[in-house]
Amino acid sequence: MATLELRNVNKTYGTGVPDTLKDIQLAIKDGEFLILVGPSGCGKSTLMNCIAGLESISGGAILIDGDDVSGMSPKDRDIAMVFQSYALYPTMSVRDNIAFGLKIRKLPQAAIDEEVARVAKLLQIEHLLTRKPGQLSGGQQQRVAMGRALARRPKIYLFDEPLSNLDAKLRVEMRTEIKLMHQRLKTTTVYVTHDQIEAMTLGDKVAVMKDGIIQQFGTPQQIYNDPANQFVASFIGSPPMNFVPVRLREQGGRVLALLDSGQARCELALGAASQGFDGREVILGIRPEQISLGAGGGDGLSLLRAEVQITEPTGPDLLVFVTVNQTKLCCRLAPDISCQVGDTLNLQLDPARVLLFDAQTGERLHLARHAAPLQDNVAHIAGR
Structure with missing residues (x-):
């Protein structure tokens, strides 16, 4: 587990192009669940990629446990990411998909088997370990993608709109699963979504973004009851204000x-x-x-x-x-x-x-x- 701090983080793609991220300042404690929420194109996924190291920042600093990781490669940041598209290896079994990162790190086979068993039990997918991704439902594939991230035991989990491809009923079920998982593991988590219901129900802290700027940062209750501006007030709440x-x-x-x-x-x-x-x-x-x-x-x-x-x-x-x-x-x-x-x-x-x-x-x-x-x-x- 780890603290995460963003200090005046900026991201631009070139001269004459508006900044995608503008002076982003955030700090979450060890074990907190942060939601980045906003409409499409607001910069939330770009910010997630910068935290992961998949994109470089143009200014500012990203600190994990007080250490500046801004210049580190993704593999050195000790972060695990769950993507919207699941990104499973179609020719591998569920067991091998979960174990893949552990094998890359050259862990002993006994340790890999133990970790796969632990994650499969946690996510209730023991009966799926021999199947291929093509034999799974969308919700089952999402569980496998989460299992692959969980098996690494990283300092920080990153979720990039992991439920957007699921139907409404399954989204509710998986939302509950993610919340229960966080309560069990207490791992620092950053979660990107455009769904304000997910933002209100999952997060300890919420950052509402628009045009690359954080409009408001606080608890879900603060965001809902005391919005900083009309955009925040309109985006959070169903039915809207x-x-x-x-x-x-x-x-x-x-x-x-x-x-x-x-x-x-x-x-x-x-x-x-x-x-x-x-x-x-x-x-x-x-x-x-x-x-x-x-x-x-x-x-x-x-x-x-x-x-x-x-x-x-x-x-x-x-x-x-x-x-x-x-x-x-x-x-x-x-x-x-x-x-x-x-x-x-x-x-x-x-x-x-x-x-x-x-x-x-x-x-x-x-x-x-x-x-x-x-x-x-x-x-x-x-x-x-």
């Missing part, structure tokens, strides 16, 4: 956001008045599960009356879509709620969970939260 354009105004020492469903209007009190926010147009962000149904009485809890346009039952949830400020708004409600297209709902937004983003840059804006009770969070409700 709602983004509604609003105009702010200040009144009575509070910042108010106008919401209009076409049936009713309300002004939601978001925080204490801040210089420069009066009249400003921003993007209001709120996650679907942070919108609930109000009682519809005069208790000040029902913030906005809106007409149901689409319903999507998912089993554990009911997704309801309405329109606010001419923008589709997704509400994640309990599955036993009875509502149909055309019904009118009284929706309650939690002001404490509302986020604001700059309409031009997407950067997060911060307001000083006021201590007003919930019933005071509605400045005005008007029906139409």
